[in-house]
Amino acid sequence: MSVADDSTEDHGHHLPAVEDWPKGFGEASWWPFITALGAAGFYLGAALYVLGRGQNALVGPMVGPGVFVASTFAFLTGLYGWVYHAFVKAYWSKDAGHNSALRWGMMLFLGTEIATFGAGFVYYFFIRAGSQWTTAVEAVPDGFLGALVIGNTAILVVSSFTLHFAHVALRKGNRSRFLALLVSTLVLGVVFIAGQIYEYYEFIVHEGLTFSGGMFESAFFGLTGLHGLHVTLGAVLIGIITVRAFQGQYSAERHTSVSTVSMYWHFVDAVWIFLVVVLYAGAVV
Template sequence: IFGTETGLAPPLLGVALAVVGTIVLLAGVAGWVEQAFLAPARDAQRNPSSRASYVSTTLLFLGTDVSTFGALFVYYFFVRIGTWPPAELPPLLGSLVVVNTALLVASSVTFHYAHQALEDDNRRRFLGLLGTTLALGLVFLAGQAYEYYEFVVAEGFSLSSGVFGTAFYGLTGLHGLHVALGVGGIAVLCWRALRGHYGPKRDTSVATVSLYWHFVDAVWLFLVVVLYVGASL
């Protein structure tokens, strides 16, 4: 898409990069699921010392994920080099962005204290805070879906609305996909927690999903500053 719109690269190059990026992302997600859920379920109870290796693998996955987001941010920065603001730019900053940001930050806080409650062997508090984190993540996704609806229906701003539309929906859509994966992971944690699978010495899955969720939160804050606030300047 970038090559077609700007003429700076052959169209097939963009397609090839998109395919490669998708394969790398899916491979990374598959590896994370293996390390965050499957491997700990098999091994962690028998070998608690393996927790560090699973956490390290999750950090490695998040490091590769930075490059995935980085590629789209580079694309956005190239868009900013051209004529600005683009004709298709809608009003991005609004109360919905503020509310969604507050929801995601709050969910990161509740997840942190949920993990802390587990380490303190406070199962009731752990379950309550973990369930709250799940609810906040679901509301965030609903808010983003509503934002898309408003932009497409009310503003006529869609994925096909020029290079900025591509950048906006590419970045927010990729982040939304990560949030959805995180919500799925937290839902699995809730299900396993209700079955008594976790304790102070059995928290590998909780630790790895927590790292992932905090990463998603940090990316959103950067995205809001660069995309929502930056595009309005």
Template sequence: MSTEESHDDHGHHLPAVEDWPRGFGEASWWPIVTALGATGIYVGAALFIIGRGENPIVPSIAGPAVAVGSVGLFLVGLYGWLYHAFVKAFWSGDAPGHGNGLKWGMVAFLGSEMGTFGAGFGYYFYIRAGAWPPSELPGLLSSLVLVNTALLIASSFTLHWAHMKLREGDRDSFVKGLFATLVLGTVFIGGQVLEYWEFIEGEGFTLTSGVFASAFYGLTGLHGLHVSLGAVLLLIVFVRALMGQYSADRDVSVETVSMYWHFVDAVWIFLVVVLYVGAVVGAAPA
């Protein structure tokens, strides 16, 4: 980064005026900050669990406090990371020379995400191999799950359609497709919150209801977190699209966000088949 570039923030302000540390070439701490924030979310969840019950190990406020702080750290790191990977280079007029590297970086990230989800599914398969069900199951297969699934699948189609329209030079359809995808994703998140409310308030099915409950809320909560992150990324892309930042030959961030969103969609389909349908199959009738 030249001295001239370091003083040109293109109208943007802290925390990402310039990349850091200085003097390390392409090195950046922003991915590390993002990773620390994501790690803290898991730590907060663990503290929340051990802070409950008759003999809590830590204060009950510890888990929520760590989780909230970690979410903030995660978003700050994500902002700095995205700013220097995409936004600054675009407004400065730099050629998108690292496009392939960013795409392969997303592929590597999604590979690590497969490992993360794989650990959760491994836990579920372990308990599923024993006596089933380990406790009374809630009403897993409902119209809400079917509608939510249809919405998320539809969002992948609208996002793909929007991307194709961008490559055809149809910017209006591109923006409309992004907006439709963002709306569908947001409604999906709302549907998952509604499902949690029905299970917790209506059926008394909580995180502490047994080993299946821990697997269910762990996997669906992890997926919901990823969908929420995807919605934030889509919102960033949508705002940038309104500002006229994309074109047919400058769509790297659109493509990488699309890869992430389609991955989240595929995970949900697998989750519904394994966790929802798979839990009911073989269970004794109530």
């Protein structure tokens, strides 16, 4: 009998061993590492994209986009494996339940996200307080804080409420209300993403803003782009729990993934409000 088999008999789980790849058992799962490597590749791809521009480019112009696409594939693959083995497979095997460890894991993850966004805001505060702000703010287009931004903000705030009350309905056993509010949240999230894409189109095509155009542009696209990626991930997660919800995988006693995704969605909502106040309003005041 192998070491892994002995461990299963004595302790009920496998040791972190090669044969666990890629499925993973308990703490031996490799999926979080794949997801983290894919996420790190986003930043590497963005940096290589900047280094690949200009006359003195250090890398080819397609290196950065190539790394970003590959990182997206790795991230989504890792996320699928992680979500499936942490939630879906465990549910059907009747091992899922009230798992507070996953909620604590999400809270720790959100702590790292605060640090990530904090670094971007520190950069913005630095240029906002610097002597070159007068020159940088000249790039701010007319109507920067306009109806589109205000409408998008309202949509995201409403989506946070619909997700909250969907969770409340689930815990009260109201399945039809839970499904309706969950679908509403997903639709609102997709509309928000579409609104941000349209905003980028307006600013890039009609206003001439570019990622490497100057200090303000780099801060704007860096912060809003980072937030847009997070909202997109949140929409993917909500889409996953929506599919699972229609398959009857949630109940008043089984809602861990709904709870953790709700925490994430409320976080990106709060970051957007802070971003609108600091970046959008701060640029026109």
